[in-house]
Amino acid sequence: MMSALDIPTLKENIDRETVDQVLSLDVDKYKYGFSTDIESDMAPQGLSEDIVRFISAKKNEPQWMLDWRLDAYRRWLTMDEPAWAKVHYPQLDFQDMYFYAAPKSTPAPTSLDEVDPELLAMYDKLGIPLKEREILAGVERPNVAVDAVMDSVSVVTTFREELAKVGIIFCSISEAIREHAELVQKYLGSVVPVTDNYYATLNSAVFTDGSFVYIPKGVRCPMELSTYFRINEKKTGQFERTLIIAEDDSYVSYLEGCTAPMRDESQLHAAVVELVALENAEIKYSTVQNWYPGDKDGKGGIYNFVTKRGDCRGNGSKISWTQVETGSAITWKYPSCILRGDNSRGEFYSIAISNGYQQVDSGTKMIHLGKNTSSKIIAKGIAAGFSDNTYRGQVSAHAKAKGARNFTQCDSLLIGDKCGAHTVPYIESRNATAVFEHEATTSKISDDQMFYCQQRGLNEEEAVALIVNGFVRDVLQHLPMEFMVESQKLIAISLEGSVG
Amino acid sequence: MLKPKMPVRLNAAEETLIAQLTGAGDSAQAERLSVTGLPTRRVESYHYTDLKMLLKSVPPLVGAANTASAPALRLAGAYRLLIANGEPQASATAPAGVIVGSSDGAALSVHDDVLVRLNTAFAKKSLSLTLEGTVDPIIQIDRRTEGTAAHSASSARIFVADDSSATILETYSGSDEAHLTNNASYIAVGRNAQVTHITVDLSSDGVTHFATNEYVLAEGAKLRTLAIHAGSALARTQIFAKFAGEGAHADIAGLNLVDDGQHLDFTLDVNHAVPNTTSQEVFKQVGRGRSKAVFQGKIVVARDAQKTDAKMMMQGLMLSDQAEILSKPELEIYADDVVCGHGSTCGELDADSMFYLMSRGISRAEAETMLVRGFLKEVLDPIEDAELNEALTAVVDDWLVGGK
Numbered sequence: 001m002m003s004a005l006d007i008p009t010l011k012e013n014i015d016r017e018t019v020d021q022v023l024s025l026d027v028d029k030y031k032y033g034f035s036t037d038i039e040s041d042m043a044p045q046g047l048s049e050d051i052v053r054f055i056s057a058k059k060n061e062p063q064w065m066l067d068w069r070l071d072a073y074r075r076w077l078t079m080d081e082p083a084w085a086k087v088h089y090p091q092l093d094f095q096d097m098y099f100y101a102a103p104k105s106t107p108a109p110t111s112l113d114e115v116d117p118e119l120l121a122m123y124d125k126l127g128i129p130l131k132e133r134e135i136l137a138g139v140e141r142p143n144v145a146v147d148a149v150m151d152s153v154s155v156v157t158t159f160r161e162e163l164a165k166v167g168i169i170f171c172s173i174s175e176a177i178r179e180h181a182e183l184v185q186k187y188l189g190s191v192v193p194v195t196d197n198y199y200a201t202l203n204s205a206v207f208t209d210g211s212f213v214y215i216p217k218g219v220r221c222p223m224e225l226s227t228y229f230r231i232n233e234k235k236t237g238q239f240e241r242t243l244i245i246a247e248d249d250s251y252v253s254y255l256e257g258c259t260a261p262m263r264d265e266s267q268l269h270a271a272v273v274e275l276v277a278l279e280n281a282e283i284k285y286s287t288v289q290n291w292y293p294g295d296k297d298g299k300g301g302i303y304n305f306v307t308k309r310g311d312c313r314g315n316g317s318k319i320s321w322t323q324v325e326t327g328s329a330i331t332w333k334y335p336s337c338i339l340r341g342d343n344s345r346g347e348f349y350s351i352a353i354s355n356g357y358q359q360v361d362s363g364t365k366m367i368h369l370g371k372n373t374s375s376k377i378i379a380k381g382i383a384a385g386f387s388d389n390t391y392r393g394q395v396s397a398h399a400k401a402k403g404a405r406n407f408t409q410c411d412s413l414l415i416g417d418k419c420g421a422h423t424v425p426y427i428e429s430r431n432a433t434a435v436f437e438h439e440a441t442t443s444k445i446s447d448d449q450m451f452y453c454q455q456r457g458l459n460e461e462e463a464v465a466l467i468v469n470g471f472v473r474d475v476l477q478h479l480p481m482e483f484m485v486e487s488q489k490l491i492a493i494s495l496e497g498s499v500g
Numbered sequence: 501m502l503k504p505k506m507p508v509r510l511n512a513a514e515e516t517l518i519a520q521l522t523g524a525g526d527s528a529q530a531e532r533l534s535v536t537g538l539p540t541r542r543v544e545s546y547h548y549t550d551l552k553m554l555l556k557s558v559p560p561l562v563g564a565a566n567t568a569s570a571p572a573l574r575l576a577g578a579y580r581l582l583i584a585n586g587e588p589q590a591s592a593t594a595p596a597g598v599i600v601g602s603s604d605g606a607a608l609s610v611h612d613d614v615l616v617r618l619n620t621a622f623a624k625k626s627l628s629l630t631l632e633g634t635v636d637p638i639i640q641i642d643r644r645t646e647g648t649a650a651h652s653a654s655s656a657r658i659f660v661a662d663d664s665s666a667t668i669l670e671t672y673s674g675s676d677e678a679h680l681t682n683n684a685s686y687i688a689v690g691r692n693a694q695v696t697h698i699t700v701d702l703s704s705d706g707v708t709h710f711a712t713n714e715y716v717l718a719e720g721a722k723l724r725t726l727a728i729h730a731g732s733a734l735a736r737t738q739i740f741a742k743f744a745g746e747g748a749h750a751d752i753a754g755l756n757l758v759d760d761g762q763h764l765d766f767t768l769d770v771n772h773a774v775p776n777t778t779s780q781e782v783f784k785q786v787g788r789g790r791s792k793a794v795f796q797g798k799i800v801v802a803r804d805a806q807k808t809d810a811k812m813m814m815q816g817l818m819l820s821d822q823a824e825i826l827s828k829p830e831l832e833i834y835a836d837d838v839v840c841g842h843g844s845t846c847g848e849l850d851a852d853s854m855f856y857l858m859s860r861g862i863s864r865a866e867a868e869t870m871l872v873r874g875f876l877k878e879v880l881d882p883i884e885d886a887e888l889n890e891a892l893t894a895v896v897d898d899w900l901v902g903g904k
Contacts, residue, residue, distance in 0.1 A: 084544055399821065414836035417803070423831040426547070429846045432818035438829070438844040444836040 046095040049073060052205050055100050059174045059208075062181065072194045072204035079198045085361040086390045086422060087330050089303060092268060099206045099239070163221075169214040170225055173241050176212035183214055187245055191274035191311040191338070199270040199332075200307040203239045207272065210240035215250040215281070224480055226255040242273040246281035248314060253284040255480060267292075269328075270305045279314030279341070287335075288483050290327035290490055298357025298386070301329025308335035312344035315370070320347040322478045324487045325362060326494040334392065336365035339373035339401075346375040349475040351487070353468075353494045354387035354419070363393035363424075368404035368434065379410040380472045383419035384495055394426040397434035404434040412442040413471055415464065415495065465492040508537040516558040517618070520651065523561070526621045539614055548794040548826045549765045551614070554734055555708065558680055561622070562586055562650035571642050572673035572702040573891055578640040581627060585646055586654040588627040595637050597664070599630040607657035607686040608714050611740065615710045619684045622653035626684075629658045635666040638888060645674035645681050645707075655684045662690035662718070667885060670699040673731070678706035686714045689721040691745065696724045696883070700895060703731040712738040717777075719745030726879065728755045728892065729764040730899050736765040736794075743770075743777040743805075750779040753879045757899045758823070760789025768797040772808040775835075781812040784879055786872060787823030798830040801838050808838040816846035817875055819868070869900045 044051065052073050056066040081092075163170050169180060176184050194204045211227045227242065246252055256273075269291065275283050285308075294301025304327075310319035321335040337346030348364040366375035375395065383389035389412065397404040412421035423440045445467050453463035469476070469488055476484055510518070514537055521530035538555060539546035565584035581600065582589040588602045606623040608616050627641065645652045660666055672683060681703070689695050703709045709732040717723055727737045741750055754766045770779055785793040799810045816825035829842040849871050857867035876896055883889045 084542070412831075412833070414833065414838075417806070417836045419836070420832070420834045422833060423829075423842070425827075425829060425844070427827040427829075427844050427846065428824070429816065429818065429826070430824045432821050432823060432848040434818075435847040436845065438842075440829075440831060440842050442831055442833050442838060442840040444838070 045098055047097070047099055047206070051099050055206060055208060058100065059177070061174070061177055064181075064185065065177055068189070068194070069205050072201050073206075075195055076198070076201040076205055079201060081198050085332050085392070086388060086424075087332060087359040087361050089330055089359075092303070097268060100208055163223075166219050166222065167216040168219060168221055169212065171212055173207075173210040173212045173243060176243070180212070180214070183245065184212070184243070187274070187276055188243055189274075191276060191309050192272050192307050197307060199305040200272050203241060203270050203272045203307070207239045207241040210242045210271070211244075212242075213244040213252060213254065215246045215252045217247040218249045219247075220250065221252040224253045224255055226257070238267070238269045238271070240271045242271070243276075244274070244283060244285070245276045246278060246283050246317075248279040248281060251282045253480060254286070255483060256285070256287045257289075257483075268303045268305070271307070273306070273308040273335075275310035275319055277310065277312050277314060277317035277319050277344075280316040281314060282318040282320075283310060284320045285310070285322070285335070286479055286483055287321075287323040287325075288487055288490065289323065289325050289331070290494075292329075293327050293356055293358050294329040296356055298329070301358075302327065304328035304331045304333060306333040308333065309338065309365075310336065310346070311338045312341050312346060312370075312373075314344070315341040316343045317341050318345040318347075320349075320478070321364065322349045322475065323351070323362075324479070324483070324490065325350070325352040325360060326490050328360075329358060331358075331360045331362050333362045334364055336367065337375060338367045338369065339375065339404075340369045341373075342370040343372045344370055345373065347478075348375075348377045348379070348393075349478045350379045351382070351472045351475045351491070352380070352389055352391075353382045353384075353491060354389045355385040355494055356387060357385070358387040360388070361390040361392055363391045365394040366396070366406060368395075368397040368401040368406070370401060372403040372405075373401060374405040375407075377406070377408040377410070378475055379408075380475055381410065381412040381421055382415065382468055382471070382495070383412065383421045384415040386418045388420040388422070390422040390424060391440075392424045394428070395436055395438070396426070396428035397431045397436070399430045401431055402433045404431060406434075406436045406438075408436075408438040410440045411471070412440070413468065414442065414444045461495070464495055468495060508535065510534065510537060511552065513555040513558045514538055514552070520558070520561055521621055524621055529617055529621050532617075533614075545613065545767060545796065547828065548792070548796065549736055549763065554763060555680075559649040559651050559678065562645065562652035563647070565644070565646040567646050567675065569644060569646060569673065569675050571644075571671070573640075573669070573671045573700060573895070575638055575640060575669065575887055575891055577887060578638040578669065580640045580642055581629070583627055583641065583643045583654045583656070585644075585650065586623060586625070586652045588625060595635070597631060597633040597635045598639065599632075601628045602626065603628050603657065606653075606684060607655045608684045608712060609686070613712075613738065615682060615736070615738065616684070616712055619653050619655065619682045619710075619712060622651075622682065623655035623684060626655040626657045629656065630661065631658065631666040632661040632664050635664065638885065639666060639668045641668065641670045641685075643670065643672050643681075643683055645679040647675060647677070649677040649679055651680045651682075653682045653684075656686070658685065658687045660687070660689050660693045660695050663692050664690060665694040667696040667888065668698070669888065670697070671702060672700070672709060672711070673702045674704070674707070676704045678708075678733075679703070680708045681710065683709075683711040684714070685712070688716045689718060689723050689748075691718045692720040693718070694722045698726045698728075698883070698888070698892070699737065700728045700892070701731050701735055701737070702895070703735075705731075705733060707732040709735040710738075711736075712740065715739075715741040715750070717741070717743050717745060717748040717750060720747045721745065722748070723750040723752075724882065725751070726753045726755070726883065726892070727766065728757070728895060729766070730757045730895050732764070733761065734763050736767060739766070739768045739770075741770045741779070743772050743774055743779075746774050746776040748777045751882065752779065752781045753882075754783040754795075755876060755879050755896070756783070756785035756793045756795065757896065758785065758787045758791040758793040759899070760791055763792040763794070765794035766796070768795075770797075770799045770810065772799070772801045772805045772810060774802075775804060775806045775808070777805065778809040780810075782879060783814045784876055785814070785816045785825055785827075786819065786876070787816070787825055788819045790820070790822035791824070793823070793825045795826070796828045796830070797842070798832060799840060799842070801833045801835050801840060803834040805835045806837040808835065808840065810838075810840045812842040814842075814844045815875070816844075817872065818846070818848050819872070872900060873897070
């Protein structure tokens with residue numbers, strides 16, 4: 001292939017940057033598509049009760065955890081894969097997957113120095129908000145505590161001591177199972193029950209790692225907490241499990257970022273995230289997901305089948321989900337809020353961008369159970385290429401949820417005439433005092449907008465990126481600073497090649 | 501993988517239906533139903549109307565009508581056609597431009613829907629109607645189920661010729677028994693033709709009423725529909741509208757008046773299959789007592805249907821604490837140069853408005869009636885024919901004052 005350097009002379013009024021830009025479009029654009037050569041410790045292929053026992057044994061889990069897993073596995077065997085989402089994919093063969101892969105060189109790292117340099121180099125390449133390098137170099141700036149999960153094992157947790165000073169527990173879930181069993185036993189599966197759905201049940205049986213956060217009473221977490229997920233090993237499913245507990249009057253903001261290397265086979269990612277907010281507690285959960293979406297012919301890519309749910313258990317509690325979904329071949333994800341406590345509040349802000357042959361079926365659920373609960377949903381879907389982008393959301397008010405209030409706005413933008421944008425809201429009011437409003441629009445970028453931008457010297461792609469960033473602005477501003485900048489770039493990258 | 505598949509356990513209603521299908525010589529449908537059973541909430545299009553749970557039993561297939569109840573709605577100037585127990589009856593001399601006949605078999609096109617399949621299996625005869633030119637009198641199709649509780653299927657096929665105009669009113673009623681009726685109307689609207697089609701369910705308390713209204717719109721056609729639910733215990737009206745010609749427009753409206761003990765469902769599927777078509781859907785639901793009001797509306801814009809303009813609105817009003825309003829307004833869009841939107845709101849009567857009226861000496865009940873009437877007016881107003889508008893307003897008023 002030609003590179004920019006092979007062009008001896010440039011035509012007038014075309015600068016080199018433009019040429020580079022165009023040439024760079026030829027190659028596959030997934031900039032996180034590399035795999036790190038780290039020896040992995042893997043479980044035998046396939047899924048059986050023995051594999052569940054193997055995973056549990058590998059992690060030195062207590063008996064109660066193994067029993068919990070086995071119970072989930074047995075239930076899973078009797079369940080059917082859900083078929084209601086607007087996504088199509090070949091039948092998954094669970095016997096062809098590996099359910100456990102741990103980077104071998106990191107049995108129990110205690111500090112970053114002990115971590116395999118190749119691993120660090122990989123984070124370096126990723127370069128998104130975590131900035132591990134800067135942490136290594138002793139740069140004070142990033143006030144982000146990182147719990148990185150590579151394939152299935154939490155590799156390192158930074159800033160733990162600083163957090164421990166205020167009583168915050170931030171560690172991997174496996175560690176929490178060993179060291180904080182009483183908390184895990186009390187809350188694990190209390191928001192997403194073992195039997196919740198096909199993928200959540202599968203996760204309950206074979207989850208390998210994830211993050212555990214506990215914020216004690218009255219503590220405002222002094223920094224943003226962050227996990228980093230990355231699928232590295234071939235044919236592995238990543239089944240992480242995250243549990244966040246915010247005690248009375250506490251606050252935490254949690255960031256999650258996901259990437260995966262380029263692989264031919266489709267990889268399965270079935271995570272479960274549970275949030276528990278007690279009296280007047282607030283949890284803010286932000287996700288930027290750019291798993292490998294498959295190549296330009298729709299081959300490969302991650303199947304992202306995720307169950308995320310928050311329980312506003314105490315009065316006056318608040319849970320806010322913000323997500324930027326640009327990756328994965330298939331996204332099946334509905335971060336939800338159960339508004340159980342009186343005066344509790346749920347929020348969902350989402351940007352879902354699909355290009356190529358991606359399929360997105362994502363949205364939220366706001367289940368109003370307590371009195372005077374309120375929720376707000378802002379969802380922006382952008383479909384380009386041959387993709388399908390579906391918003392699916394449920395808002396329901398229980399008979400006892402007096403004064404429940406919801407506002408929903410979902411807007412879709414279509415770029416090109418080969419894609420699809422769909423809206424499927426379920427609005428269920430079982431209470432006369434509940435007030436629900438829902439509106440949805442679908443449109444395309446108008447020729448006037450494009451003309452205006454291009455007339456001012458932007459090329460077509462830049463113009464689209466600018467307009468799209470404007471379209472999603474009211475969601476972007478709910479992201480923490482680190483993610484906001486990254487997301488804007490991500491949106492531009494995701495939409496490359498979608499016009500013209 | 502070992503996955504024990506649970507075979508569908510058939511309930512009494514399903515078993516009766518299977519026996520009736522076998523008796524009617526449709527072994528293929530009988531076989532199909534015995535495998536799938538009636539749809540449950542897991543079937544998306546029946547998410548809020550779980551037929552397996554709601555349909556407890558199916559009465560025996562209907563025989564010929566020997567007795568006659570009074571028409572549920574009388575319009576002085578209308579040309580009335582009667583379908584009794586599924587059988588089109590002889591009618592008076594048709595007015596100019598109206599050709600009445602009947603044909604064997606059912607009228608609906610093939611849809612992947614159990615009610616359509618059952619209607620197709622059981623409707624032996626369809627009323628056929630061709631309307632040409634400006635048809636002055638309102639055509640009323642009066643569908644009644646008489647005698648003891650029965651399972652009855654009725655069908656009508658209506659062609660409105662190019663450049664013609666007509667107003668069709670369909671009413672459903674009958675004897676005071678727990679019938680199961682499955683009604684179908686297929687209406688083809690010709691080029692530049694203008695049609696108003698109104699259906700009113702006034703069946704008695706114990707009835708299970710199903711209706712499927714299928715519309716096909718040719719180039720430049722204009723369609724206005726209004727479906728009113730004001731009877732039955734369990735009712736579902738399915739509206740399938742397909743735009744087959746450019747420049748066509750449809751106003752599709754519905755009024756769901758749901759009282760204590762009722763479960764009434766509107767399911768809508770509007771298919772913009774060609775470019776340059778427009779539609780506007782307005783549905784209003786009022787719930788009283790312990791009741792369920794369901795609206796499922798889907799607008800589909802096909803890949804090439806550029807310049808589609810479709811707007812859908814559902815507004816729900818809850819007059820009691822046990823009323824439920826369940827709504828699923830869907831957009832499924834495959835073309836990019838379109839303007840589509842939907843809105844859905846739901847709440848109770850505005851306290852300020854109530855206070856305003858009551859502070860002027862109007863009783864609570866009366867104030868409530870006034871406000872609900874105002875809320876529903878938007879749907880009734882576009883019906884231009886004064887006599888018809890009056891008759892429909894009376895249906896609404898009867899419901900408003902006739903709280904159970």
